[in-house]
Amino acid sequence: MATSHAQKVGRWALAPSLAALTVWAFVPLAIAIYFAFLRYNLQSDNTGWFGLNNFYYFVNDPYFYKDLFNTVALVLSVLAITIVGGTGLAILLDQPFWGRGIVRVLMISPFFIMPTVSSLVWKNLLMHPVFGLFAAIQRFFGASHVLDWFGTVPLLSVIIIVSWQWLPYAALILLTALQSLDLEQKDASMMDGAGPVSFFRYIVLPHLSRPITVVILIETIFLLNVFAEIKVTSVGGFAGNLTYLVASQLNEATDIGEAAAGGLIAVVLANLVSIFLVRIVGKNLGT
Amino acid sequence: MGKIKLNKVRKAFGEAVIIPGADLEIKEGEFIVFVGPSGCGKSTLLRLIAGLEDLTSGKIEIDGRDVTDTAPGSRGLAMVFQSYALYPHMSVRNNIAFPLKMAKMPQTEIDAKIAKAAKTLNLTDYLDRKPGQLSGGQRQRVAIGRAIVRSPQGFLFDEPLSNLDAALRVNMRLEIMQLHQDLKATMVYVTHDQVEAMTMADRIVVLNRGNIEQVGTPLELYNKPNSLFVAGFIGSPKMNFVEGNTIGVRPEHLDISDKKGEWQGTVKLSEHLGSDTFLHVDGGKRGQLTVRATGESQFGPGNKIWMTPQKGRLHHFDAQGRATK
Secondary structure, three states: OOOHHHHHHHHHHHHHHHHHHHHHHHHHHHHHHHHHOEEOEOOOOOOEEOOOHHHHHHHOOOOHHHHHHHHHHHHHHHHHHHHHHHHHHHHHHHOOOOOHHHHHHHHHHHHHOOHHHHHHHHHHHHOOOOOOHHHHHHHHOOOOOOOOHHHHOHHHHHHHHHHHHHHHHHHHHHHHHHHOOOHHHHHHHHHOOOOHHHHHHHHHHHHHHHHHHHHHHHHHHHHOOOOHHHHHOOOHHHHOOHHHHHHHHHHOOOEHHHHHHHHHHHHHHHHHHHHHHHHHHHHHHOO | OOOEEEEEEEEEEOOEEEEEEEEEEEOOOOEEEEEOOOOOOHHHHHHHHHOOOOOOEEEEEEOOEEOOOOOHHHOOEEEEOOOOOOOOOOOHHHHHHHHHHHOOOOHHHHHHHHHHHHHHOOOHHHOOOOHHHOOHHHHHHHHHHHHHOOOOOEEEEEOOOOOOOHHHHHHHHHHHHHHHHHHOOEEEEEEOOHHHHHHHOOEEEEEEOOEEEEEEOHHHHHHOOOEHHHHHHOOOOOOEEEOOOOEEEOHHHEEEEOOOOOEEEEEEEEEEOOOEEEEEEEOHHHOEEEEEEEOOOOOOOOOEEEEEEOOOOOEEEOOOOEEEO
């Protein structure tokens, strides 16, 4: 129990970080809210109060519903892939095998590569219909017509690239969680007659429910903001998300007011999605 | 039901040999205690019986059936772990139900069994709590409940009381003994506490560095230890060894007098337990000796006393530490 004196000191010690947080987080948000209600276009002198018009125009943008769908589809698919794949990888990496330390380090490496760089690698070295590795493999097996990833399945391509980057993150968090599982529980479940599948279903998965919630929350925040992968692979017209739409309002239409309104809509969406997902996980894995 | 037979059971982790080769027959309905110092292999031996470790060589039979390669869940044994190993995310009810659920028992039957076990173990009011909300003793009961619902042929206990405080330990000890009387199932119990071993066991197995030193009833081990190790391990306070470890005598088998006797010494310390007094005596060339005097002893630090071993209570050992007649 902290004494009142210690609490007072603690409050003063916290003050600088709270002030910094306010300046860094709340001021930009406040400005964004303010801009969202202004007519504010760099190509026009006509500025002033604009009411809800920015929101109206953003929602009625021809790309809005498509990009909204893409946003949700991207977030959900990458979450599904990284959590299922990450759990699998974590279980594999938790087994003792020769060279485990090196494999663990290697596995984390995609997470350290800049999204722009990895997107370029995927675009030019792997998925390119002429020079790409995937096309070469297809041709090796005798395909006369290779898959043009970004032309035919742009959203899937982006999902694959982003999943590749986030899989290590999920695997790392889940591996750490797995290592904290008491081994006597494995012994106990074996004595109780549980096989490997039951052990996973009734002991491991519930143990992982909290770290999975953490992974979902953090990944959702970042996945709603995916931009580099879409921009670099030039699939914005087909697989753009809300972030991409906001950026194009800023860069191409130079409409700061509407971009701010779009940003606020994305914030609301982010909260809805994460609350929804965390509820589902809590209900199904918490037992 | 519940006869367990170990035949030349050997366990080695690479170069390190934990159990060089153990032969043991556990009778039906027997309460047998594995006792020994830390690292003597008693827990490993228990885990070998449970099937949680693979044998390096040898054979284990339960009721005449070779279970050497049988999965732990199919041996008809239940185990209670030192740290209880309850499933933290499940309620008490689901913890106890887990082995039945794994055995695909119908829900109505599961409910009946849980109700009965909960009543036996005074857990009825706690069935919907999580293990984290229970006290140590209650958790221990849940672990026992999870073991008894399957009606196993044998129970394995791995130092189940070592995480409890002294008062609770005595209570749970009695409860486990009561359980043994009620269920009449074979119980194998591992402990490093020789008081638990002496009070609970039908027979005690003393282990030393993976070897079975001696098997016998508590009083056999107390009266006729067949080695220096067993003599020193069983009995509290420890047996006194004199004449270069060739003669041993227990502290309670030394009569004391201030006038005459066989061995002379000076009291250094006295410990008063009320019912007894332990005198720590400097016995000169015989070294440090412990004497147990009944009631409140008149002797205290500085007193010169004479000690005489009671007739027939001396233990003789050879140079290898084996008992001789």
